[in-house]
Amino acid sequence: MKIGEAIKAGKDILKDVSDAPLLEAEVLFSFVSGKSKEFIMARYDCSVPEGTVKKFFALVQKRKKGIPLPYITHFREFMGLNFFVNRNVLIPRQETETLVEEALRVSNNKEMHVLDMGTGSGCILVSFLYYNKFSSGIGIDISQRAINVALKNSERLNVSKRVKFVVSDFRNFVSEKKFDMIFSNPPYVRSDEVSQVRYEPRVALLGGKDGTEIYPELTAKAFSLLKPGGMFITEIDYRSADKVVEIFEKAGFGRIRAINDYTHRIRFLEGVK
Numbered sequence: 001m002k003i004g005e006a007i008k009a010g011k012d013i014l015k016d017v018s019d020a021p022l023l024e025a026e027v028l029f030s031f032v033s034g035k036s037k038e039f040i041m042a043r044y045d046c047s048v049p050e051g052t053v054k055k056f057f058a059l060v061q062k063r064k065k066g067i068p069l070p071y072i073t074h075f076r077e078f079m080g081l082n083f084f085v086n087r088n089v090l091i092p093r094q095e096t097e098t099l100v101e102e103a104l105r106v107s108n109n110k111e112m113h114v115l116d117m118g119t120g121s122g123c124i125l126v127s128f129l130y131y132n133k134f135s136s137g138i139g140i141d142i143s144q145r146a147i148n149v150a151l152k153n154s155e156r157l158n159v160s161k162r163v164k165f166v167v168s169d170f171r172n173f174v175s176e177k178k179f180d181m182i183f184s185n186p187p188y189v190r191s192d193e194v195s196q197v198r199y200e201p202r203v204a205l206l207g208g209k210d211g212t213e214i215y216p217e218l219t220a221k222a223f224s225l226l227k228p229g230g231m232f233i234t235e236i237d238y239r240s241a242d243k244v245v246e247i248f249e250k251a252g253f254g255r256i257r258a259i260n261d262y263t264h265r266i267r268f269l270e271g272v273k
Protein backbone atom coordinates (compact mmCIF):
# COMPACT_ATOMS: atom_id res chain seq x y z
CA MET A 1 0.00 0.00 0.00
CA LYS A 2 1.19 3.53 -0.77
CA ILE A 3 1.31 6.27 1.87
CA GLY A 4 -1.28 8.33 -0.01
CA GLU A 5 -3.66 5.36 -0.27
CA ALA A 6 -3.39 4.58 3.44
CA ILE A 7 -4.02 8.20 4.39
CA LYS A 8 -6.97 8.51 2.04
CA ALA A 9 -8.52 5.31 3.43
CA GLY A 10 -7.89 6.60 6.97
CA LYS A 11 -9.50 9.92 6.10
CA ASP A 12 -12.62 8.14 4.75
CA ILE A 13 -12.93 6.10 7.96
CA LEU A 14 -12.61 9.23 10.12
CA LYS A 15 -14.97 11.50 8.26
CA ASP A 16 -17.94 10.80 10.54
CA VAL A 17 -16.01 11.35 13.75
CA SER A 18 -13.75 14.28 12.87
CA ASP A 19 -14.08 17.79 11.46
CA ALA A 20 -10.61 17.46 9.98
CA PRO A 21 -10.32 13.81 8.88
CA LEU A 22 -7.43 14.33 6.46
CA LEU A 23 -5.36 16.21 9.01
CA GLU A 24 -6.07 13.60 11.68
CA ALA A 25 -5.19 10.73 9.31
CA GLU A 26 -1.90 12.49 8.54
CA VAL A 27 -1.17 13.07 12.23
CA LEU A 28 -1.84 9.39 12.99
CA PHE A 29 0.31 8.26 10.10
CA SER A 30 3.08 10.56 11.23
CA PHE A 31 2.76 9.13 14.75
CA VAL A 32 3.03 5.46 13.68
CA SER A 33 5.76 6.02 11.11
CA GLY A 34 7.82 8.38 13.27
CA LYS A 35 8.16 10.76 10.31
CA SER A 36 7.12 14.39 10.12
CA LYS A 37 3.91 15.40 8.34
CA GLU A 38 5.98 17.32 5.78
CA PHE A 39 8.08 14.20 5.08
CA ILE A 40 4.93 12.14 4.58
CA MET A 41 3.16 14.65 2.36
CA ALA A 42 6.14 14.72 0.02
CA ARG A 43 6.10 10.91 -0.30
CA TYR A 44 2.47 9.98 -0.98
CA ASP A 45 3.64 7.61 -3.75
CA CYS A 46 6.04 5.61 -1.57
CA SER A 47 5.12 2.16 -0.27
CA VAL A 48 4.50 1.58 3.41
CA PRO A 49 5.77 -1.48 5.33
CA GLU A 50 2.91 -3.82 6.24
CA GLY A 51 3.53 -3.43 9.99
CA THR A 52 3.10 0.34 9.74
CA VAL A 53 -0.13 -0.05 7.77
CA LYS A 54 -1.51 -2.38 10.45
CA LYS A 55 -0.59 -0.04 13.30
CA PHE A 56 -2.00 2.92 11.41
CA PHE A 57 -5.42 1.34 10.85
CA ALA A 58 -5.54 0.10 14.45
CA LEU A 59 -5.18 3.71 15.62
CA VAL A 60 -7.66 4.96 13.03
CA GLN A 61 -10.18 2.49 14.49
CA LYS A 62 -9.48 3.76 18.01
CA ARG A 63 -10.07 7.31 16.83
CA LYS A 64 -13.25 6.19 15.07
CA LYS A 65 -14.58 5.01 18.44
CA GLY A 66 -14.34 8.64 19.56
CA ILE A 67 -11.10 8.58 21.57
CA PRO A 68 -9.68 12.10 21.21
CA LEU A 69 -6.60 12.30 19.02
CA PRO A 70 -4.30 13.67 21.79
CA TYR A 71 -5.08 10.62 23.95
CA ILE A 72 -3.86 8.42 21.09
CA THR A 73 -0.73 10.35 20.14
CA HIS A 74 -0.09 11.57 23.72
CA PHE A 75 0.66 15.01 22.45
CA ARG A 76 -1.11 18.36 22.27
CA GLU A 77 0.21 21.67 21.06
CA PHE A 78 -0.44 24.59 23.42
CA MET A 79 1.13 28.05 23.21
CA GLY A 80 3.33 26.72 20.41
CA LEU A 81 4.78 24.04 22.71
CA ASN A 82 4.38 20.26 22.71
CA PHE A 83 2.65 18.96 25.83
CA PHE A 84 2.52 15.32 26.81
CA VAL A 85 -1.03 14.27 27.71
CA ASN A 86 -2.76 11.11 28.83
CA ARG A 87 -6.19 10.23 30.14
CA ASN A 88 -5.39 11.54 33.59
CA VAL A 89 -5.46 15.14 32.41
CA LEU A 90 -7.76 17.46 30.57
CA ILE A 91 -6.65 18.02 26.99
CA PRO A 92 -5.40 21.63 26.92
CA ARG A 93 -7.87 23.83 25.06
CA GLN A 94 -6.87 26.45 22.55
CA GLU A 95 -9.01 29.12 24.26
CA THR A 96 -6.99 28.70 27.47
CA GLU A 97 -4.05 30.21 25.58
CA THR A 98 -5.79 33.59 26.07
CA LEU A 99 -5.36 33.19 29.84
CA VAL A 100 -1.63 32.54 29.44
CA GLU A 101 -1.25 35.45 27.02
CA GLU A 102 -2.96 37.74 29.54
CA ALA A 103 -0.76 36.49 32.39
CA LEU A 104 2.33 37.09 30.26
CA ARG A 105 1.11 40.57 29.28
CA VAL A 106 0.53 41.49 32.92
CA SER A 107 3.86 40.03 34.05
CA ASN A 108 5.64 42.04 31.35
CA ASN A 109 8.62 39.70 31.61
CA LYS A 110 9.24 40.72 35.23
CA GLU A 111 10.13 38.27 37.98
CA MET A 112 6.98 36.88 39.55
CA HIS A 113 6.08 34.07 41.91
CA VAL A 114 2.90 32.46 40.56
CA LEU A 115 0.44 29.75 41.54
CA ASP A 116 -1.66 27.55 39.25
CA MET A 117 -4.67 26.02 41.01
CA GLY A 118 -5.80 22.83 39.22
CA THR A 119 -2.72 22.56 37.03
CA GLY A 120 -3.66 19.33 35.20
CA SER A 121 -1.08 18.79 32.42
CA GLY A 122 0.68 21.95 33.67
CA CYS A 123 -0.02 23.63 30.34
CA ILE A 124 -0.80 27.08 31.82
CA LEU A 125 2.01 27.23 34.38
CA VAL A 126 4.67 25.53 32.25
CA SER A 127 4.03 27.72 29.21
CA PHE A 128 3.93 30.85 31.41
CA LEU A 129 7.34 29.94 32.86
CA TYR A 130 8.66 28.95 29.43
CA TYR A 131 7.97 32.43 28.06
CA ASN A 132 8.79 34.37 31.25
CA LYS A 133 12.23 33.09 32.13
CA PHE A 134 12.52 35.22 35.30
CA SER A 135 9.53 33.77 37.13
CA SER A 136 8.95 30.78 39.36
CA GLY A 137 5.78 29.00 40.38
CA ILE A 138 3.84 26.27 42.12
CA GLY A 139 1.23 24.08 40.47
CA ILE A 140 -1.30 22.23 42.62
CA ASP A 141 -3.77 19.54 41.69
CA ILE A 142 -5.93 17.15 43.63
CA SER A 143 -4.86 14.34 41.30
CA GLN A 144 -1.46 12.67 41.80
CA ARG A 145 -1.67 11.30 38.25
CA ALA A 146 -2.19 14.77 36.82
CA ILE A 147 0.78 16.06 38.82
CA ASN A 148 2.94 13.30 37.30
CA VAL A 149 2.03 14.60 33.85
CA ALA A 150 2.69 18.23 34.80
CA LEU A 151 6.08 17.25 36.20
CA LYS A 152 6.96 15.46 32.99
CA ASN A 153 5.99 18.52 30.94
CA SER A 154 8.05 20.84 33.12
CA GLU A 155 11.07 18.61 32.52
CA ARG A 156 10.47 18.29 28.77
CA LEU A 157 10.15 22.05 28.44
CA ASN A 158 13.11 22.85 30.69
CA VAL A 159 11.34 24.82 33.40
CA SER A 160 11.60 22.20 36.15
CA LYS A 161 14.15 24.22 38.14
CA ARG A 162 11.67 27.07 38.54
CA VAL A 163 8.57 25.06 39.33
CA LYS A 164 7.24 22.90 42.14
CA PHE A 165 4.18 20.67 41.92
CA VAL A 166 2.09 19.71 44.92
CA VAL A 167 -0.72 17.19 45.21
CA SER A 168 -3.36 19.02 47.20
CA ASP A 169 -6.95 20.07 47.28
CA PHE A 170 -6.64 23.82 46.76
CA ARG A 171 -8.74 24.27 49.92
CA ASN A 172 -5.95 22.77 52.04
CA PHE A 173 -3.02 24.41 50.29
CA VAL A 174 -0.93 26.70 52.47
CA SER A 175 2.10 28.75 51.60
CA GLU A 176 4.15 31.11 53.72
CA LYS A 177 5.34 32.93 50.64
CA LYS A 178 2.51 34.87 48.99
CA PHE A 179 2.07 35.04 45.23
CA ASP A 180 2.26 37.89 42.71
CA MET A 181 -0.22 36.18 40.45
CA ILE A 182 -2.56 33.21 40.67
CA PHE A 183 -4.27 31.58 37.72
CA SER A 184 -6.77 28.78 37.43
CA ASN A 185 -8.79 26.92 34.87
CA PRO A 186 -11.03 25.07 37.32
CA PRO A 187 -13.71 22.46 36.62
CA TYR A 188 -16.79 24.36 35.44
CA VAL A 189 -18.89 22.03 33.30
CA ARG A 190 -22.55 21.89 34.37
CA SER A 191 -23.72 18.54 35.77
CA ASP A 192 -26.30 18.06 33.03
CA GLU A 193 -23.70 18.71 30.32
CA VAL A 194 -20.81 16.63 31.64
CA SER A 195 -21.98 13.43 29.95
CA GLN A 196 -21.17 15.08 26.59
CA VAL A 197 -17.49 14.81 27.48
CA ARG A 198 -16.73 11.11 27.33
CA TYR A 199 -13.05 10.56 27.83
CA GLU A 200 -11.64 13.27 30.08
CA PRO A 201 -11.39 12.92 33.90
CA ARG A 202 -14.61 13.92 35.68
CA VAL A 203 -12.63 15.69 38.42
CA ALA A 204 -11.25 18.06 35.76
CA LEU A 205 -14.70 18.96 34.51
CA LEU A 206 -17.52 18.81 37.04
CA GLY A 207 -18.55 22.24 38.26
CA GLY A 208 -21.87 21.35 39.89
CA LYS A 209 -25.41 22.20 38.85
CA ASP A 210 -24.74 25.56 37.20
CA GLY A 211 -20.97 25.08 36.76
CA THR A 212 -19.97 27.69 39.36
CA GLU A 213 -19.78 25.58 42.51
CA ILE A 214 -16.00 25.80 42.86
CA TYR A 215 -15.64 29.58 42.41
CA PRO A 216 -16.56 30.93 45.89
CA GLU A 217 -13.91 28.84 47.68
CA LEU A 218 -11.39 29.09 44.83
CA THR A 219 -11.65 32.87 44.63
CA ALA A 220 -11.49 33.36 48.41
CA LYS A 221 -8.46 31.07 48.56
CA ALA A 222 -6.73 32.97 45.76
CA PHE A 223 -7.39 36.24 47.59
CA SER A 224 -5.82 34.88 50.78
CA LEU A 225 -2.71 33.61 48.95
CA LEU A 226 -2.00 36.78 46.95
CA LYS A 227 0.28 39.66 47.91
CA PRO A 228 -1.52 43.02 48.06
CA GLY A 229 -1.68 44.23 44.44
CA GLY A 230 -1.48 40.65 43.16
CA MET A 231 -3.77 39.42 40.41
CA PHE A 232 -6.07 36.42 40.09
CA ILE A 233 -7.11 35.27 36.60
CA THR A 234 -9.59 32.48 36.04
CA GLU A 235 -11.33 30.82 33.15
CA ILE A 236 -15.14 30.68 33.24
CA ASP A 237 -18.12 29.50 31.24
CA TYR A 238 -19.39 32.60 29.42
CA ARG A 239 -22.87 31.99 30.85
CA SER A 240 -21.54 32.39 34.41
CA ALA A 241 -19.79 35.73 33.99
CA ASP A 242 -22.21 37.84 36.09
CA LYS A 243 -22.29 35.30 38.89
CA VAL A 244 -18.50 34.95 39.05
CA VAL A 245 -18.05 38.75 38.99
CA GLU A 246 -20.22 38.86 42.15
CA ILE A 247 -18.08 36.12 43.68
CA PHE A 248 -14.92 38.14 42.89
CA GLU A 249 -16.44 41.23 44.53
CA LYS A 250 -17.48 39.27 47.59
CA ALA A 251 -13.96 37.85 47.97
CA GLY A 252 -12.58 41.39 48.03
CA PHE A 253 -11.14 41.75 44.52
CA GLY A 254 -11.06 45.14 42.80
CA ARG A 255 -10.32 46.27 39.24
CA ILE A 256 -12.32 43.29 37.98
CA ARG A 257 -12.01 42.89 34.24
CA ALA A 258 -13.63 40.49 31.80
CA ILE A 259 -11.62 39.09 28.92
CA ASN A 260 -13.11 37.55 25.79
CA ASP A 261 -11.88 34.50 23.94
CA TYR A 262 -11.33 34.59 20.19
CA THR A 263 -15.08 33.98 19.62
CA HIS A 264 -15.76 37.24 21.55
CA ARG A 265 -17.40 35.59 24.54
CA ILE A 266 -16.43 36.45 28.11
CA ARG A 267 -14.28 33.49 29.12
CA PHE A 268 -11.87 34.93 31.69
CA LEU A 269 -12.09 37.20 34.70
CA GLU A 270 -9.27 38.93 36.47
CA GLY A 271 -9.18 40.93 39.67
CA VAL A 272 -6.59 42.64 41.83
CA LYS A 273 -6.19 42.22 45.60
Ligand SMILES: C[S@@+](CC[C@H](N)C(=O)[O-])C[C@H]1O[C@@H](n2cnc3c(N)ncnc32)[C@H](O)[C@@H]1O
Pocket residue numbers: 089090091092093096117118119120121122123124140141142143146168169170171185186187188203204205
Ligand atom coordinates in the same frame (compact mmCIF):
# COMPACT_ATOMS: atom_id res chain seq x y z
C1 LIG B 1 -10.35 22.06 33.88
S1 LIG B 1 -8.95 21.15 34.46
C2 LIG B 1 -7.67 22.27 33.99
C3 LIG B 1 -6.35 21.62 33.75
C4 LIG B 1 -5.30 22.57 33.16
N1 LIG B 1 -5.03 23.68 34.06
C5 LIG B 1 -5.76 23.08 31.81
O1 LIG B 1 -6.08 24.27 31.71
O2 LIG B 1 -5.78 22.31 30.84
C6 LIG B 1 -9.12 21.36 36.20
C7 LIG B 1 -8.05 20.68 37.06
O3 LIG B 1 -8.35 20.97 38.43
C8 LIG B 1 -8.10 19.81 39.21
N2 LIG B 1 -8.93 19.90 40.41
C9 LIG B 1 -10.25 19.65 40.54
N3 LIG B 1 -10.67 19.88 41.79
C10 LIG B 1 -9.58 20.30 42.48
C11 LIG B 1 -9.35 20.69 43.83
N4 LIG B 1 -10.35 20.69 44.72
N5 LIG B 1 -8.10 21.07 44.20
C12 LIG B 1 -7.08 21.05 43.32
N6 LIG B 1 -7.24 20.68 42.02
C13 LIG B 1 -8.46 20.32 41.60
C14 LIG B 1 -8.42 18.64 38.30
O4 LIG B 1 -7.76 17.47 38.72
C15 LIG B 1 -7.96 19.18 36.94
O5 LIG B 1 -6.64 18.80 36.67
